[in-house]
Amino acid sequence: MARVQFLADEHIPGPFLTAVDSLGYEVLRVKDEFSEGTADRRLLEFGRETGRVVLTCDTRFTIVDNDIVTDHGGVIYADQAFLQTNPEDAANGIDRIATTMPADEIIENEFYLSDWV
Secondary structure, eight states: OOOOEEEEOTTSOHHHHHHHHHTTOEEEEHHHHSOTTOOHHHHHHHHHHHTEEEEESOTTTTEETTEEOOOSSOEEEOOHHHHHHOHHHHHHHHHHHHHHSOHHHHTTOEEEGGGOO
């Protein structure tokens, strides 16, 4: 079974991404692929097209122009302060989601990291 891959939104802290990477997950940072301020809808589309789950601190990420976008590769919401102060615990929560949920149940679904740590 293929490992879940992630797309990290602009405000995801580096130490957390390093911790996720150390668990063997591929994480692409938005800033490495897109210019600053790229529309959330485009990031959701890219996640879907490339099979990546979006990691974000923005709890309204899937609401674009007052519409809920459901066609995405999955979204995991996390509290930025928690990611900064507890990067390893947060990464372990990501690992729980990725190893517990079947891939087809991650697609088009949204998760709150706080439910998994």
